Amino acid sequence: MNRPLVGALATAVLGATALAGTAGTAHATTTSDAAGRGAARTATAPQLAAVAAAPKAKAVTFAGTVALSNCSGSIVRMPNSADNDPALVMSNGHCLESGMPDPGEVVVDQPSSRSFTVLSASAGNLGTVRATKVAYATMTDTDVSFYELSSTYAQIKQRYGIKALDIDTNHPAKGAGITVVSGYWKKTYSCNIDGFVHQLKEGGYVMKDSVRYTPACKTIGGTSGSPVIDTASGKVAAINNTGNENGGRCTMNNPCEVDENGKVTVRKGINYAQEIYTIPKCFGTGNKLDLGRAGCVLPKP
Numbered sequence: 001m002n003r004p005l006v007g008a009l010a011t012a013v014l015g016a017t018a019l020a021g022t023a024g025t026a027h028a029t030t031t032s033d034a035a036g037r038g039a040a041r042t043a044t045a046p047q048l049a050a051v052a053a054a055p056k057a058k059a060v061t062f063a064g065t066v067a068l069s070n071c072s073g074s075i076v077r078m079p080n081s082a083d084n085d086p087a088l089v090m091s092n093g094h095c096l097e098s099g100m101p102d103p104g105e106v107v108v109d110q111p112s113s114r115s116f117t118v119l120s121a122s123a124g125n126l127g128t129v130r131a132t133k134v135a136y137a138t139m140t141d142t143d144v145s146f147y148e149l150s151s152t153y154a155q156i157k158q159r160y161g162i163k164a165l166d167i168d169t170n171h172p173a174k175g176a177g178i179t180v181v182s183g184y185w186k187k188t189y190s191c192n193i194d195g196f197v198h199q200l201k202e203g204g205y206v207m208k209d210s211v212r213y214t215p216a217c218k219t220i221g222g223t224s225g226s227p228v229i230d231t232a233s234g235k236v237a238a239i240n241n242t243g244n245e246n247g248g249r250c251t252m253n254n255p256c257e258v259d260e261n262g263k264v265t266v267r268k269g270i271n272y273a274q275e276i277y278t279i280p281k282c283f284g285t286g287n288k289l290d291l292g293r294a295g296c297v298l299p300k301p
Helices: 007-020 033-037 045-053 153-160
Strands: 065-067 072-077 086-091 106-111 115-119 125-138 144-152 177-182 187-202 205-213 227-230 236-243 256-258 271-275
Touching: 072 153, 072 177, 072 227, 072 236, 086 125, 086 236, 125 153, 144 153, 177 236, 187 236, 205 236
Parallel strands: none
Antiparallel strands: 065 072, 065 115, 072 086, 086 144, 106 125, 115 125, 125 144, 177 187, 177 227, 187 205, 187 256, 205 271, 227 236, 236 271
Protein backbone atom coordinates (compact mmCIF):
# COMPACT_ATOMS: atom_id res chain seq x y z
CA MET A 1 0.00 0.00 0.00
CA ASN A 2 1.01 3.65 -0.33
CA ARG A 3 1.47 3.52 3.42
CA PRO A 4 -0.35 5.88 5.76
CA LEU A 5 2.10 8.14 7.57
CA VAL A 6 1.96 8.38 11.34
CA GLY A 7 3.93 9.74 14.27
CA ALA A 8 6.95 11.98 14.56
CA LEU A 9 8.53 10.82 11.32
CA ALA A 10 5.52 12.00 9.32
CA THR A 11 5.57 15.34 11.14
CA ALA A 12 9.25 15.84 10.39
CA VAL A 13 8.85 14.97 6.74
CA LEU A 14 5.80 17.17 6.39
CA GLY A 15 7.71 20.04 7.95
CA ALA A 16 10.47 19.69 5.39
CA THR A 17 7.91 19.57 2.61
CA ALA A 18 6.18 22.68 3.89
CA LEU A 19 9.49 24.56 3.79
CA ALA A 20 9.94 23.52 0.19
CA GLY A 21 6.50 24.89 -0.70
CA THR A 22 4.16 23.71 -3.41
CA ALA A 23 5.73 25.45 -6.39
CA GLY A 24 6.95 23.04 -9.01
CA THR A 25 5.33 20.02 -7.44
CA ALA A 26 2.91 19.31 -10.27
CA HIS A 27 4.35 17.02 -12.90
CA ALA A 28 2.75 18.53 -15.98
CA THR A 29 2.67 16.58 -19.22
CA THR A 30 5.32 17.90 -21.57
CA THR A 31 6.04 17.52 -25.27
CA SER A 32 8.13 14.43 -25.93
CA ASP A 33 11.71 14.61 -27.18
CA ALA A 34 10.63 12.96 -30.42
CA ALA A 35 7.98 15.62 -30.98
CA GLY A 36 10.53 18.32 -30.20
CA ARG A 37 12.96 16.96 -32.78
CA GLY A 38 10.20 17.05 -35.39
CA ALA A 39 9.01 20.54 -34.55
CA ALA A 40 10.35 21.96 -37.81
CA ARG A 41 8.11 19.71 -39.88
CA THR A 42 4.96 21.19 -41.37
CA ALA A 43 1.78 19.72 -39.85
CA THR A 44 -0.52 17.98 -42.29
CA ALA A 45 -4.27 18.66 -42.51
CA PRO A 46 -5.18 15.30 -40.85
CA GLN A 47 -2.76 16.05 -38.00
CA LEU A 48 -4.28 19.49 -37.47
CA ALA A 49 -7.78 17.99 -37.52
CA ALA A 50 -6.79 15.36 -34.94
CA VAL A 51 -5.40 18.01 -32.61
CA ALA A 52 -8.53 20.14 -32.98
CA ALA A 53 -10.75 17.13 -32.23
CA ALA A 54 -8.80 16.03 -29.14
CA PRO A 55 -10.49 16.87 -25.83
CA LYS A 56 -8.85 19.74 -23.99
CA ALA A 57 -7.47 18.85 -20.58
CA LYS A 58 -9.27 20.51 -17.71
CA ALA A 59 -7.20 22.37 -15.15
CA VAL A 60 -6.68 20.15 -12.10
CA THR A 61 -6.43 21.92 -8.74
CA PHE A 62 -6.63 20.90 -5.08
CA ALA A 63 -10.23 22.11 -4.76
CA GLY A 64 -12.36 19.27 -3.44
CA THR A 65 -9.45 17.43 -1.85
CA VAL A 66 -8.82 16.92 1.85
CA ALA A 67 -5.93 15.92 4.07
CA LEU A 68 -6.35 13.14 6.63
CA SER A 69 -4.05 12.60 9.60
CA ASN A 70 -2.22 9.87 7.67
CA CYS A 71 -3.57 9.86 4.10
CA SER A 72 -5.22 11.86 1.34
CA GLY A 73 -8.87 12.03 0.33
CA SER A 74 -11.57 14.02 -1.44
CA ILE A 75 -15.09 15.31 -0.95
CA VAL A 76 -17.13 13.48 -3.58
CA ARG A 77 -20.70 13.39 -4.78
CA MET A 78 -22.67 10.72 -6.58
CA PRO A 79 -24.67 11.47 -9.75
CA ASN A 80 -27.88 11.55 -7.67
CA SER A 81 -26.45 13.48 -4.70
CA ALA A 82 -28.38 16.61 -3.71
CA ASP A 83 -26.90 19.83 -2.33
CA ASN A 84 -28.55 19.27 1.05
CA ASP A 85 -27.35 15.66 1.41
CA PRO A 86 -24.66 14.88 4.00
CA ALA A 87 -21.38 15.15 2.09
CA LEU A 88 -19.08 12.16 1.60
CA VAL A 89 -15.30 11.95 1.93
CA MET A 90 -13.60 9.16 -0.03
CA SER A 91 -10.25 7.65 0.94
CA ASN A 92 -8.69 4.17 1.12
CA GLY A 93 -9.86 1.35 3.33
CA HIS A 94 -6.33 1.01 4.67
CA CYS A 95 -6.48 4.63 5.89
CA LEU A 96 -9.16 3.96 8.54
CA GLU A 97 -8.36 5.39 11.97
CA SER A 98 -9.21 1.97 13.43
CA GLY A 99 -6.53 0.27 11.30
CA MET A 100 -6.53 -1.81 8.13
CA PRO A 101 -9.56 -4.10 7.68
CA ASP A 102 -8.70 -7.80 7.43
CA PRO A 103 -9.08 -9.61 4.10
CA GLY A 104 -12.80 -10.29 3.69
CA GLU A 105 -13.80 -7.67 6.27
CA VAL A 106 -16.37 -5.01 5.40
CA VAL A 107 -17.05 -2.04 7.69
CA VAL A 108 -20.52 -0.45 7.49
CA ASP A 109 -22.07 2.37 9.57
CA GLN A 110 -19.24 2.61 12.10
CA PRO A 111 -19.43 5.78 14.25
CA SER A 112 -16.56 8.20 13.60
CA SER A 113 -15.72 11.78 14.56
CA ARG A 114 -12.67 12.00 12.32
CA SER A 115 -11.79 15.46 11.00
CA PHE A 116 -10.47 16.37 7.56
CA THR A 117 -8.61 19.49 6.43
CA VAL A 118 -10.31 21.14 3.45
CA LEU A 119 -7.91 22.52 0.84
CA SER A 120 -8.30 25.50 -1.47
CA ALA A 121 -7.57 25.28 -5.19
CA SER A 122 -3.97 26.33 -4.45
CA ALA A 123 -3.61 23.82 -1.56
CA GLY A 124 -4.13 26.30 1.25
CA ASN A 125 -5.83 25.10 4.46
CA LEU A 126 -9.40 26.46 4.57
CA GLY A 127 -10.65 24.72 7.70
CA THR A 128 -12.04 21.36 8.69
CA VAL A 129 -15.06 19.14 8.22
CA ARG A 130 -15.96 16.27 10.53
CA ALA A 131 -17.36 12.79 10.01
CA THR A 132 -20.33 11.30 11.81
CA LYS A 133 -19.60 7.75 10.64
CA VAL A 134 -17.71 5.46 8.31
CA ALA A 135 -20.47 4.67 5.84
CA TYR A 136 -18.43 1.95 4.12
CA ALA A 137 -14.88 0.61 4.06
CA THR A 138 -13.10 -2.51 2.84
CA MET A 139 -9.84 -3.82 1.41
CA THR A 140 -11.49 -6.76 -0.33
CA ASP A 141 -11.74 -6.58 -4.15
CA THR A 142 -10.86 -2.89 -3.83
CA ASP A 143 -9.41 -0.46 -1.24
CA VAL A 144 -11.91 2.25 -0.38
CA SER A 145 -13.61 4.07 2.47
CA PHE A 146 -16.48 6.55 2.55
CA TYR A 147 -17.06 8.84 5.52
CA GLU A 148 -20.41 10.58 5.95
CA LEU A 149 -19.93 14.16 7.18
CA SER A 150 -21.92 16.34 9.56
CA SER A 151 -21.96 19.03 6.84
CA THR A 152 -23.94 19.07 3.63
CA TYR A 153 -22.48 19.91 0.23
CA ALA A 154 -24.32 23.26 0.36
CA GLN A 155 -22.85 24.09 3.78
CA ILE A 156 -19.31 23.27 2.62
CA LYS A 157 -19.81 25.40 -0.49
CA GLN A 158 -21.13 28.31 1.59
CA ARG A 159 -18.41 28.04 4.25
CA TYR A 160 -15.36 27.36 2.09
CA GLY A 161 -16.39 28.06 -1.50
CA ILE A 162 -15.53 24.46 -2.41
CA LYS A 163 -17.55 22.16 -4.65
CA ALA A 164 -17.35 18.39 -4.31
CA LEU A 165 -15.70 16.31 -7.01
CA ASP A 166 -17.91 14.18 -9.25
CA ILE A 167 -17.31 10.45 -9.49
CA ASP A 168 -17.07 9.25 -13.09
CA THR A 169 -19.56 6.45 -13.80
CA ASN A 170 -17.67 5.27 -16.90
CA HIS A 171 -14.89 2.68 -16.85
CA PRO A 172 -11.49 4.42 -17.07
CA ALA A 173 -9.90 4.38 -20.51
CA LYS A 174 -6.45 3.02 -21.31
CA GLY A 175 -4.14 5.86 -22.29
CA ALA A 176 -6.25 8.53 -20.59
CA GLY A 177 -4.40 11.45 -19.03
CA ILE A 178 -4.74 11.49 -15.25
CA THR A 179 -3.58 13.52 -12.27
CA VAL A 180 -3.25 12.07 -8.77
CA VAL A 181 -3.97 14.88 -6.28
CA SER A 182 -2.58 14.32 -2.78
CA GLY A 183 -4.11 16.51 -0.09
CA TYR A 184 -1.69 15.11 2.49
CA TRP A 185 1.45 16.18 0.62
CA LYS A 186 -0.22 19.06 -1.28
CA LYS A 187 1.35 17.60 -4.39
CA THR A 188 0.15 16.27 -7.73
CA TYR A 189 1.43 13.50 -10.00
CA SER A 190 0.54 13.47 -13.70
CA CYS A 191 0.77 10.52 -16.08
CA ASN A 192 -1.49 8.20 -18.08
CA ILE A 193 -3.40 4.99 -17.52
CA ASP A 194 -1.06 2.26 -18.74
CA GLY A 195 -3.59 -0.55 -18.47
CA PHE A 196 -5.70 -2.68 -16.16
CA VAL A 197 -4.84 -5.58 -13.87
CA HIS A 198 -7.09 -8.64 -13.58
CA GLN A 199 -5.99 -9.23 -9.98
CA LEU A 200 -3.56 -7.22 -7.89
CA LYS A 201 -2.25 -9.25 -4.94
CA GLU A 202 -0.59 -7.65 -1.93
CA GLY A 203 0.03 -9.78 1.13
CA GLY A 204 -3.31 -11.39 1.94
CA TYR A 205 -5.30 -8.82 -0.04
CA VAL A 206 -6.67 -9.22 -3.59
CA MET A 207 -7.94 -6.26 -5.64
CA LYS A 208 -9.80 -6.71 -8.92
CA ASP A 209 -9.53 -4.79 -12.20
CA SER A 210 -7.02 -2.29 -10.83
CA VAL A 211 -5.63 0.70 -12.72
CA ARG A 212 -1.90 0.65 -13.55
CA TYR A 213 -0.14 3.99 -14.06
CA THR A 214 2.62 4.81 -16.51
CA PRO A 215 5.96 5.30 -14.68
CA ALA A 216 5.68 9.09 -14.33
CA CYS A 217 3.24 8.81 -11.40
CA LYS A 218 5.74 8.04 -8.64
CA THR A 219 3.29 8.16 -5.74
CA ILE A 220 4.56 7.63 -2.20
CA GLY A 221 3.30 6.95 1.33
CA GLY A 222 0.71 9.55 2.31
CA THR A 223 -0.78 9.73 -1.21
CA SER A 224 -3.08 6.85 -0.26
CA GLY A 225 -6.69 7.80 -0.90
CA SER A 226 -5.87 10.56 -3.40
CA PRO A 227 -8.48 11.09 -6.10
CA VAL A 228 -7.27 10.18 -9.59
CA ILE A 229 -8.66 12.88 -11.86
CA ASP A 230 -9.33 12.21 -15.53
CA THR A 231 -7.89 15.37 -17.08
CA ALA A 232 -10.35 15.29 -20.01
CA SER A 233 -13.55 15.14 -17.92
CA GLY A 234 -12.34 16.61 -14.63
CA LYS A 235 -14.09 13.77 -12.79
CA VAL A 236 -12.67 11.25 -10.33
CA ALA A 237 -11.81 8.14 -12.34
CA ALA A 238 -10.16 6.06 -9.59
CA ILE A 239 -8.62 6.17 -6.13
CA ASN A 240 -4.85 5.93 -5.64
CA ASN A 241 -3.78 3.16 -3.25
CA THR A 242 -0.56 1.20 -3.75
CA GLY A 243 2.68 0.54 -5.59
CA ASN A 244 5.53 -1.94 -5.85
CA GLU A 245 8.34 -0.31 -3.88
CA ASN A 246 11.35 -2.61 -4.20
CA GLY A 247 10.49 -5.44 -6.57
CA GLY A 248 9.07 -7.87 -4.01
CA ARG A 249 6.61 -10.50 -5.18
CA CYS A 250 3.03 -10.17 -3.89
CA THR A 251 4.08 -8.90 -0.44
CA MET A 252 2.88 -5.83 1.48
CA ASN A 253 4.07 -2.68 -0.30
CA ASN A 254 5.05 -4.88 -3.25
CA PRO A 255 1.87 -5.91 -5.06
CA CYS A 256 2.08 -8.26 -8.03
CA GLU A 257 -0.16 -8.58 -11.07
CA VAL A 258 -2.00 -11.84 -11.77
CA ASP A 259 -3.66 -12.32 -15.17
CA GLU A 260 -6.64 -14.48 -16.11
CA ASN A 261 -4.35 -17.50 -16.58
CA GLY A 262 -2.63 -17.12 -13.22
CA LYS A 263 0.59 -15.66 -14.63
CA VAL A 264 2.32 -13.40 -12.08
CA THR A 265 4.11 -10.20 -13.13
CA VAL A 266 6.13 -7.94 -10.85
CA ARG A 267 6.67 -4.31 -11.89
CA LYS A 268 9.11 -2.59 -9.56
CA GLY A 269 8.39 1.10 -9.11
CA ILE A 270 4.96 0.98 -10.73
CA ASN A 271 1.93 2.34 -8.89
CA TYR A 272 -1.77 1.54 -8.95
CA ALA A 273 -5.29 2.77 -8.25
CA GLN A 274 -8.68 1.19 -7.74
CA GLU A 275 -11.68 1.74 -9.99
CA ILE A 276 -14.76 3.41 -8.53
CA TYR A 277 -17.15 3.77 -11.49
CA THR A 278 -19.65 1.19 -10.16
CA ILE A 279 -19.71 2.55 -6.59
CA PRO A 280 -22.43 5.20 -7.20
CA LYS A 281 -24.86 2.32 -7.80
CA CYS A 282 -24.45 1.43 -4.11
CA PHE A 283 -25.71 4.81 -2.85
CA GLY A 284 -29.36 5.84 -3.00
CA THR A 285 -31.37 8.93 -2.15
CA GLY A 286 -29.79 11.09 0.51
CA ASN A 287 -26.35 9.52 -0.10
CA LYS A 288 -27.49 6.49 1.88
CA LEU A 289 -25.53 3.29 1.37
CA ASP A 290 -27.63 0.42 0.01
CA LEU A 291 -25.55 -2.63 -0.88
CA GLY A 292 -28.66 -4.37 -2.20
CA ARG A 293 -29.28 -1.90 -5.03
CA ALA A 294 -29.19 -3.18 -8.60
CA GLY A 295 -25.69 -3.03 -10.06
CA CYS A 296 -23.93 -2.65 -6.70
CA VAL A 297 -20.90 -4.97 -6.65
CA LEU A 298 -19.14 -3.79 -3.49
CA PRO A 299 -18.43 -6.65 -1.06
CA LYS A 300 -21.06 -7.07 1.63
CA PRO A 301 -20.49 -7.74 5.35
